[in-house]
Amino acid sequence: xxxxxxxxxxxxxxxxxxxxxxxxxxxxxxxxxxxxxxxxxxxxxxxxxxxxxxxxxxxxxxxxxxxxxxxxxxxxxxxxxxxxxxxxxxxxxxxxxxxxxxxxxxxxxxxxxxxxxxxxxxxxxxxxxxxxxxxxxxxxxxxxxxxxxxxxxxxxxxxxxxxxxxxxxxxxxxxxxxxxxxxxxxxxxxxxxxxxxxxxxxxxxxxxxxxxxxxxxxxxxxxxxxxxxxxxxxxxxxxxxxxxxxxxxxxxxxxxxxxxxxxxxxxxxxxxxxxxxxxxxxxxxxxx
Numbered sequence: 065x066x067x068x069x070x071x072x073x074x075x076x077x078x079x080x081x082x083x084x085x086x087x088x089x090x091x092x093x094x095x096x097x098x099x100x101x102x103x104x105x106x107x108x109x110x111x112x113x114x115x116x117x118x119x120x121x122x123x124x125x126x127x128x129x130x131x132x133x134x135x136x137x138x139x140x141x142x143x144x145x146x147x148x149x150x151x152x153x154x155x156x157x158x159x160x161x162x163x164x165x166x167x168x169x170x171x172x173x174x175x176x177x178x179x180x181x182x183x184x185x186x187x188x189x190x191x192x193x194x195x196x197x198x199x200x201x202x203x204x205x206x207x208x209x210x211x212x213x214x215x216x217x218x219x220x221x222x223x224x225x226x227x228x229x230x231x232x233x234x235x236x237x238x239x240x241x242x243x244x245x246x247x248x249x250x251x252x253x254x255x256x257x258x259x260x261x262x263x264x265x266x267x268x269x270x271x272x273x274x275x276x277x278x279x280x281x282x283x284x285x286x287x288x289x290x291x292x293x294x295x296x297x298x299x300x301x302x303x304x305x306x307x308x309x310x311x312x313x314x315x316x317x318x319x320x321x322x323x324x325x326x327x328x329x330x331x332x333x334x335x336x337x338x339x340x341x342x343x344x345x346x347x348x349x350x351x352x
Contacts, residue, residue: 100145103157103230106136106225111174116140118178118217121225124347127323131333131344136227137161139203143220147207151200158226159196170195170229173202174343175210178217180349181332183239189215190346192293193229230343231288232256232308232336237263239350240320242331245270248317252308255285256293257334257345264307268317273309282307308337316342323347 088102095167104110110117111126113244121138124131137158140146143156147154162171170191172274189209203224209215217223236255239249247270251263261284283303308316316335319342324331326347334346 073146075198100142101147101150101154102140103154103161104138104140105161106138110138115218116221118223119180120177120346120348121223123327123329123349127326127347130323130326131319131347132342133344133347134227134230135162136225139224139226140224141207141224143159143211143216143222147204151203152269155196155199162189162226162228171199171208172227172229173199174346175206175213175215176223176225176346177348178215178223180329180351183330183332183350183352190257193288195290198292213328218302225346227345230336230338230345232338232343236308236316236333236335236337236342237334238316238320238335239330240317240324240333242324243327244325247276247302248321250308250313250316252265252306252313253285253303254282254298254307255287256336258286258295261286261295266313266317270321275313277306279304279306311343312337319344 106121106128108125109127111122114122117125117138118139124133139154139158141150141154170193172192173194180334189206189207194202206224207222210224215222227263232255234252234254236253237251237257247267250266250268252266253261253263262280262282264280264282264294265278269275281304283298285298285302286293287296316337320331320333320335323333328339330352332348332350333344336343336345
């Protein structure tokens, strides 16, 4: 059995409870037995392990103390491992990390980006509002899609992020740069983030001046359906109305700019706007 030794500065941040541990799953049999997959709680030490978890998880981990993120389980599937053979053990460990109420809570499963993405890119290949009975098939499909699309780390790992589903009245994709003289761009939509749907575009200047706004015609929205999501036609009153208020736009721009300053690089963030405030769903390093 292969083991991995961490340097002292790579150990999980803070005091980790027993159920919150790194879970390893063996794959193969006999002489072919090998470390097939790992389930880990999202923690700060991952910021130093990009080769294991990829760029998106690494950057998100470095900003855990700064961004409004929810608890998440990171699922790392090694190359050439049959995900279907280990899926039940992976999900059992992940549910333990997220808490017992995953019995009834809906979850979101996403394929993470191993490298920097084009600026303003929405997090693709994410499945929202999944219930436990549909997750085994969804996880196997996600690993297959990640490998097919080349979304693997330098070690060949496919890395998934499992977190509780966050219902959103609106959502935003925010692009922020670390340079203090650059504006922050916020793309807003009704419902959940869907890269192919039209978005309102806001640019927030660094000096706190007037926001540049461009209103989009938004005939549809990506919203919750039973055990998943679907696209619905919006009421006429919402189709040509801004999806985000100016105060919300400034709030999202401010937290994203601060995160980019801390990371020292451009970031693209997917953010859900809820009744209790923003929740960062994805945080990826960006280029361009």
